[in-house]
Amino acid sequence: MNAVDTDNVLTIRDLTVDLSSAAGRTRILHGVDIALQPGRIHGLAGESGSGKTMTGLAALGLLPHGARTGGEIRLGDTDLLALTPRRLNAVRGHELSMVFQDPSSSLHPMLSIGHQLTDHLRHHLRLDRRAARVRAADLLAQVRIPNPQEALGRYPHQFSGGMRQRIAIAIALACEPKVLIADEPTTALDVTVQAGVLRLLRRLCDDLDLAVLLVTHDLGVMSAIADEVSVMREGRVVETGARAQVLTDPQHAYTRTLLDALPGASTGTGSQATGSTP
């Protein structure tokens, strides 16, 4: 199981989420347990609708309106679920940060890169304009954007998809967070570009001692950079373990069907994971 409990930066324990709709309340997460450690990438796998994105959103306090949560999400000594929206805002984007799937919709199209990066730094770290700009250029260099100084004055549409995702990562890292939640960060990217972003995430995690929750349906991506892997199905974690163990010797039948469904799996033909997600 997980390393010693005290090493955890973020601990999700027995998390439940209920969403309300016209038809009444529906429980979509049924007691999820996940622990993140510094310098480690925890991969969260599963098909669409399995609850992996909801788990990430719950940690960020970004659940849809009317959602009711149970259990706890502990960042250090703080239970995030118990925080007031105002207190949570101070934590989110500062100690706890996020990267989403689509970099073209997570960046503001009408603000320069420099504006979006420095806003963040000035708000959370109270840096003055000049210091914020210096730090912003450093951040862009850290995510390997060529000519960072010049890039600060440019707009999102002037960058390719891969570069935009690197910029989104730079913004997420601006306040030196302890935890990064990355939801399908490379799904919208071409495979050669994806390779670069995966390498970047791994390096940042190692260099900055960052704890990363990597939400992805792609077991190849998982295999490339995750240290631990949890597999979700229908709002429950069905299996958690070290990367090599989960991917080569899965203990749960569902993990096995997911692996068998991949092209080039041992069967060679690819079959479908059984059942559909309700």
Added chain:
Amino acid sequence: MTPQPLLSVTDLVVQYRRPGAPPTRAVAGVSLDVHPGEVVGLVGESGCGKSTLARAVCGLTPAAAGGITFDGARVEPLRVRRRDPNLTRIQMVFQDPYGSLNPRRRVGAQIADGIRTAAQRGEATADDRAEHFLTQVGLPATAAERYPHEFSGGQRQRIAIARALAARPRLLVGDEPISALDASTQSQVATLMRALALESGAGLLFISHDLSVVRLIADRIAVMYLGRIVETGRTAEVWDNPRHPYTQALLAAIPRPDGAGRLPAELPGDVPDPAAPPSGCRFHPRCPRAFDGCDREEPQLTADGVACRLYAA
């Protein structure tokens, strides 16, 4: 393999005009054949022109130069008039099954459109009913009475395939037909497309950015980069022994779910703007094996299927 290809694309050039700028050559001289009963996988990354090629094959985008013949007849671009009945034997399955099905019509009625198309050519048979095609794609016959929103993405794509098959195509063109689907259903829908196309004796041009799925179903692979085909060959040969440096980079970048924690190889740089392609070989600015002259001489696709000066005779 029959000597006469079903679809023959010769030196095709497709351009998009933009105001105040030179036209963008999305497809810059591509030749490609598809034979009856053959599955050709066209792979490449965003912006390489693979979708434009698919659209041109279906007559949805006009060619600026070169030609496309289908079954011996020239494919003319679609205008305001009805599609030439002869060309309705080319059917397309699009990427997004949410956009390609009419949300306000029952599934059965939409498949009946395809049957009517075949009937107009006198090719529909008595048991051509929507239910028949739904069962072929693995859906219950009762699906005909329902609306698209009642189905998941994978099921909708099956409906789109059923509709295309109902028109009795001789060539099926799939433009990223699986990329909007869950990973666990992707290979299943792809294998289904292959099986159904071959069963009816049709050819299949399967376009995807995902080499690992294409490998599963294609007899032949063509790799496109920036408007040109850089390598083509039998699927197993290209997969096991890629020759073009771009194909090599593409394969090396695929993360394998082997649990080994191996970081996929990165291909530095971005795809250049197709409106201003690099001189010489289009891949040379990013090519790890470029040498003197690659920036001046544009390599042509050789008879054994690679466009790279490393393999010049």
